[in-house]
Amino acid sequence: DIQMTQSPSSLSASVGDRVTITCRASQGIRNYLAWYQQRPGEAPKLLIYAASTLESGVPSRFSGSGSGTDFTLTISNLQPEDVATYYCQKYNSPPRSFGQGTKLEIK
Protein backbone atom coordinates (compact mmCIF):
# COMPACT_ATOMS: atom_id res chain seq x y z
CA ASP A 1 0.00 0.00 0.00
CA ILE A 2 1.06 3.58 -0.66
CA GLN A 3 2.02 5.46 2.49
CA MET A 4 1.33 9.17 2.97
CA THR A 5 3.78 11.11 5.15
CA GLN A 6 3.17 14.68 6.26
CA SER A 7 5.69 17.12 7.67
CA PRO A 8 5.98 18.74 10.02
CA SER A 9 3.76 16.99 12.58
CA SER A 10 3.13 20.32 14.24
CA LEU A 11 4.06 23.93 13.77
CA SER A 12 3.49 27.29 15.35
CA ALA A 13 3.30 30.52 13.37
CA SER A 14 2.20 34.11 13.79
CA VAL A 15 -0.85 35.81 12.35
CA GLY A 16 0.01 37.06 8.88
CA ASP A 17 2.73 34.45 8.29
CA ARG A 18 3.00 32.16 5.30
CA VAL A 19 2.84 28.49 6.29
CA THR A 20 3.77 25.43 4.25
CA ILE A 21 2.83 21.82 4.96
CA THR A 22 4.19 18.99 2.86
CA CYS A 23 2.77 15.57 2.03
CA ARG A 24 4.82 12.83 0.41
CA ALA A 25 3.48 9.64 -1.16
CA SER A 26 5.63 6.51 -1.15
CA GLN A 27 4.67 5.96 -4.82
CA GLY A 28 3.37 8.28 -7.51
CA ILE A 29 -0.29 9.21 -7.29
CA ARG A 30 -0.41 11.74 -10.13
CA ASN A 31 -2.59 14.58 -8.79
CA TYR A 32 -5.08 12.43 -6.85
CA LEU A 33 -4.58 14.28 -3.60
CA ALA A 34 -6.97 16.15 -1.32
CA TRP A 35 -6.34 18.38 1.70
CA TYR A 36 -8.71 18.67 4.67
CA GLN A 37 -8.88 21.04 7.63
CA GLN A 38 -10.13 19.81 11.00
CA ARG A 39 -10.71 22.51 13.56
CA PRO A 40 -10.79 21.42 17.23
CA GLY A 41 -14.02 19.61 18.03
CA GLU A 42 -15.26 19.68 14.44
CA ALA A 43 -15.51 17.29 11.51
CA PRO A 44 -12.95 17.56 8.72
CA LYS A 45 -13.65 19.98 5.90
CA LEU A 46 -12.48 19.70 2.30
CA LEU A 47 -10.05 22.45 1.29
CA ILE A 48 -8.38 21.31 -1.92
CA TYR A 49 -8.78 18.44 -4.38
CA ALA A 50 -6.86 17.34 -7.44
CA ALA A 51 -3.77 18.62 -5.60
CA SER A 52 -4.37 22.27 -6.46
CA THR A 53 -8.10 22.96 -7.01
CA LEU A 54 -9.62 25.10 -4.29
CA GLU A 55 -12.99 23.89 -3.01
CA SER A 56 -15.81 26.39 -3.41
CA GLY A 57 -16.07 28.76 -0.46
CA VAL A 58 -12.53 28.16 0.80
CA PRO A 59 -10.53 31.38 1.26
CA SER A 60 -8.00 32.10 -1.48
CA ARG A 61 -5.16 32.27 1.06
CA PHE A 62 -5.17 28.46 0.87
CA SER A 63 -3.36 26.91 -2.08
CA GLY A 64 -2.05 23.51 -3.08
CA SER A 65 0.59 22.29 -5.46
CA GLY A 66 2.46 19.18 -6.51
CA SER A 67 2.13 16.04 -8.53
CA GLY A 68 3.49 12.53 -8.41
CA THR A 69 4.91 12.02 -4.94
CA ASP A 70 5.43 15.50 -3.45
CA PHE A 71 2.66 17.90 -2.52
CA THR A 72 2.36 21.16 -0.64
CA LEU A 73 -0.42 23.02 1.17
CA THR A 74 0.34 26.71 1.63
CA ILE A 75 -1.55 29.15 3.82
CA SER A 76 -0.65 32.74 3.15
CA ASN A 77 -1.55 35.53 5.58
CA LEU A 78 -2.31 33.12 8.43
CA GLN A 79 -5.49 33.93 10.38
CA PRO A 80 -6.53 32.90 13.91
CA GLU A 81 -9.35 30.76 12.49
CA ASP A 82 -6.77 28.64 10.64
CA VAL A 83 -5.83 26.91 13.91
CA ALA A 84 -6.55 23.29 13.03
CA THR A 85 -5.06 19.96 12.07
CA TYR A 86 -4.52 19.50 8.36
CA TYR A 87 -4.62 16.14 6.58
CA CYS A 88 -3.70 15.03 3.10
CA GLN A 89 -5.46 12.06 1.48
CA LYS A 90 -4.61 10.05 -1.61
CA TYR A 91 -7.53 8.89 -3.71
CA ASN A 92 -6.08 7.37 -6.86
CA SER A 93 -6.97 3.86 -5.67
CA PRO A 94 -7.95 2.05 -2.48
CA PRO A 95 -6.93 2.30 0.29
CA ARG A 96 -7.64 6.04 0.21
CA SER A 97 -5.31 6.62 3.11
CA PHE A 98 -4.57 9.82 4.98
CA GLY A 99 -1.38 11.42 6.16
CA GLN A 100 -0.86 11.48 9.92
CA GLY A 101 -1.86 15.14 10.18
CA THR A 102 -0.15 18.47 10.84
CA LYS A 103 -1.29 20.46 13.87
CA LEU A 104 -1.09 24.22 13.30
CA GLU A 105 -1.07 26.64 16.21
CA ILE A 106 -0.80 30.40 16.47
CA LYS A 107 2.14 31.90 18.37
Place this chain on the structure above:
Amino acid sequence: EVQLVESGGGLVQPGGSLRISCSASGFSFSSYPMHWVRQAPGKGLEYVSAINTNVYNTYYVDSVKGRFTISRDNSKNTLYLQMSSLRVEDTAVYYCVKDRGNYGDHWGQGTLVTVSS
Protein backbone atom coordinates in the same frame (compact mmCIF):
# COMPACT_ATOMS: atom_id res chain seq x y z
CA GLU B 1 -27.78 21.93 1.69
CA VAL B 2 -26.05 18.58 2.12
CA GLN B 3 -26.61 17.08 5.56
CA LEU B 4 -25.17 13.85 6.93
CA VAL B 5 -26.32 12.81 10.39
CA GLU B 6 -24.75 9.79 12.05
CA SER B 7 -26.43 7.86 14.85
CA GLY B 8 -26.23 4.59 16.73
CA GLY B 9 -22.92 5.00 18.49
CA GLY B 10 -22.44 4.00 22.10
CA LEU B 11 -20.66 1.76 24.56
CA VAL B 12 -20.22 -1.88 23.64
CA GLN B 13 -18.20 -4.67 25.18
CA PRO B 14 -15.26 -6.28 23.36
CA GLY B 15 -16.56 -8.97 21.05
CA GLY B 16 -19.92 -7.26 20.75
CA SER B 17 -21.79 -5.83 17.79
CA LEU B 18 -23.19 -2.45 16.85
CA ARG B 19 -24.81 -0.90 13.81
CA ILE B 20 -24.32 2.77 13.09
CA SER B 21 -26.34 4.74 10.57
CA CYS B 22 -26.00 7.89 8.52
CA SER B 23 -29.09 9.73 7.35
CA ALA B 24 -28.44 11.82 4.24
CA SER B 25 -30.35 14.76 2.82
CA GLY B 26 -29.87 17.68 0.44
CA PHE B 27 -28.53 15.63 -2.47
CA SER B 28 -29.43 12.64 -4.62
CA PHE B 29 -28.14 9.98 -2.22
CA SER B 30 -28.51 7.07 -4.65
CA SER B 31 -26.18 8.77 -7.15
CA TYR B 32 -23.10 8.95 -4.94
CA PRO B 33 -20.69 6.44 -3.44
CA MET B 34 -20.32 6.84 0.31
CA HIS B 35 -17.53 6.28 2.82
CA TRP B 36 -16.90 5.68 6.50
CA VAL B 37 -13.82 7.25 8.09
CA ARG B 38 -12.93 6.91 11.76
CA GLN B 39 -10.81 8.82 14.25
CA ALA B 40 -9.61 7.29 17.50
CA PRO B 41 -9.48 9.70 20.45
CA GLY B 42 -6.63 12.15 19.96
CA LYS B 43 -5.48 10.40 16.78
CA GLY B 44 -5.59 10.96 13.03
CA LEU B 45 -8.07 9.96 10.37
CA GLU B 46 -8.36 6.34 9.22
CA TYR B 47 -10.21 5.33 6.06
CA VAL B 48 -12.50 2.41 6.93
CA SER B 49 -14.94 1.45 4.20
CA ALA B 50 -16.70 2.52 1.03
CA ILE B 51 -19.73 1.50 -1.00
CA ASN B 52 -20.59 2.27 -4.57
CA THR B 53 -23.99 3.36 -5.81
CA ASN B 54 -24.90 -0.14 -6.92
CA VAL B 55 -24.36 -1.55 -3.38
CA TYR B 56 -22.37 -4.48 -4.78
CA ASN B 57 -18.98 -2.81 -4.90
CA THR B 58 -17.57 -2.35 -1.43
CA TYR B 59 -14.15 -1.75 0.11
CA TYR B 60 -12.79 -2.41 3.60
CA VAL B 61 -9.48 -1.56 5.21
CA ASP B 62 -7.63 -4.72 6.21
CA SER B 63 -8.14 -4.14 9.95
CA VAL B 64 -11.94 -4.45 9.66
CA LYS B 65 -12.31 -7.01 6.86
CA GLY B 66 -14.58 -9.86 7.88
CA ARG B 67 -15.89 -7.93 10.89
CA PHE B 68 -17.56 -4.83 9.40
CA THR B 69 -20.21 -4.66 6.69
CA ILE B 70 -21.13 -1.49 4.87
CA SER B 71 -24.54 -1.20 3.26
CA ARG B 72 -27.01 1.39 2.06
CA ASP B 73 -30.73 1.75 1.60
CA ASN B 74 -31.26 4.20 -1.23
CA SER B 75 -35.01 4.26 -0.59
CA LYS B 76 -34.32 5.61 2.91
CA ASN B 77 -31.29 7.76 2.01
CA THR B 78 -29.37 5.94 4.69
CA LEU B 79 -25.87 4.48 4.96
CA TYR B 80 -25.03 1.77 7.49
CA LEU B 81 -22.00 0.19 9.07
CA GLN B 82 -22.60 -3.12 10.84
CA MET B 83 -19.72 -3.81 13.18
CA SER B 84 -19.14 -7.14 14.87
CA SER B 85 -16.37 -8.81 16.89
CA LEU B 86 -15.55 -5.32 18.10
CA ARG B 87 -12.15 -4.66 19.62
CA VAL B 88 -10.90 -1.97 21.99
CA GLU B 89 -8.92 -0.52 19.08
CA ASP B 90 -12.16 0.08 17.16
CA THR B 91 -13.00 2.85 19.65
CA ALA B 92 -13.35 6.01 17.57
CA VAL B 93 -15.60 8.69 16.19
CA TYR B 94 -17.05 7.30 12.96
CA TYR B 95 -17.71 9.83 10.21
CA CYS B 96 -20.04 9.36 7.26
CA VAL B 97 -18.58 10.98 4.13
CA LYS B 98 -20.18 11.80 0.79
CA ASP B 99 -18.03 10.97 -2.21
CA ARG B 100 -17.15 13.29 -5.07
CA GLY B 101 -14.58 11.82 -7.43
CA ASN B 102 -13.28 9.36 -4.80
CA TYR B 103 -12.57 12.00 -2.17
CA GLY B 104 -15.00 13.33 0.43
CA ASP B 105 -16.69 16.67 -0.09
CA HIS B 106 -19.10 16.56 2.85
CA TRP B 107 -18.65 14.99 6.27
CA GLY B 108 -21.12 14.32 9.05
CA GLN B 109 -20.43 15.31 12.64
CA GLY B 110 -19.63 11.75 13.62
CA THR B 111 -20.85 9.20 16.13
CA LEU B 112 -18.68 7.88 18.96
CA VAL B 113 -18.25 4.14 19.33
CA THR B 114 -16.59 3.06 22.55
CA VAL B 115 -15.48 -0.55 22.97
CA SER B 116 -14.72 -1.28 26.59
CA SER B 117 -15.51 -3.74 29.32
